[in-house]
Amino acid sequence: MANTITLSGEVRTEFGKGVARRMRVAQQIPATIYAGGNEPVFVKLPMKETTLALRRTNALFTIEYGKDSKLAVVKDVQRNPVKRIVEHIDFYEVKAGEKIEVTVPVFAVGTPKGAAVAFVDMQTLLVRADVANLPERIDANVEGLQDGEKVFAKDLELPEGVELVDIKDDDSVVSVEIPEDATASTAEATETEGAEGEAAEGAEGEAADGDAAAADGDAEEK
Structure with missing residues (x-):
């Protein structure tokens, strides 16, 4: 006990x-x-x-x-x-020795890859367990997962003697995604870098044209 x-x-x-x-x-x-x-x-x-x-x-x-x-x-x-x-x-x-059903909170643990973020699809899970071994929480491991990957019910590592109730193996518990604002920020950064590159190329071109014109002027004076 x-x-x-x-x-x-x-x-x-x-x-x-x-x-x-x-x-x-x-x-x-x-x-x-x-x-x-x-x-x-x-x-x-x-x-x-x-x-x-x-x-x-x-x-x-x-x-x-x-x-x-x-x-x-x-x-x-x-x-x-x-x-x-x-x-x-x-x-x-x-x-003592009785099994009962209790609700347990779900937590995502670990760090996904890149800008991906873990979203808990099921905040709580119903489980059946011995009264001497009632879990306080269930952790879903998202370490190294990439955008679009999920942690399904079948992937959870449950404490010994704990069983999931009213849930299917392929039910999504946690989803790993890149947030829309992060995607937008990345796109904006890419556009900004492209615009800055074009501006720099334009400036270099103007400078080159100016140098060429100056060279032509010097040649005419001579």
Whole structure:
């Protein structure tokens, strides 16, 4: 079993907006632990420790309350739209050895060739994994890829025991392309260089004509 984040809380028996507001003033977060067809458990958790723990994507929690505890993952987090503080958390109870489906963010890693840039086509992927091995992210390697190349689902290197859900092998996860503005800039630079070259050639031609005229003048004087 992978390490879990332990949160020590208390059972809560009072409900309502006023109660939740008082809990937040006391630096506590109301939370609910759902357990399949069983009755949910209502707890209050320490605000600072819980907020920091929520930074971990797909973390596995051991939630202690009184003499009992439950193994759980985060199902939903409600935040204040203005202050962004956590107002309520829904957890889902899991069992050791159980496989569940979770959403995982995708990141492009590495540097494509030249002016090409990696664009993530699928910001998240749905995966199935053991609760002890839930991935926090999935990396798509774009190192050395050229304009027009892609990273497909079949190309991803997944952690051991992790399976993709509802996606085809040939679905594009990341595309490598040269941005239009970069292409335009290159074209403009090429045109500028061409114009400067033509101007330089013209200047050289005029200078040559001037030298020839001067030579003719000298010859006539002689």
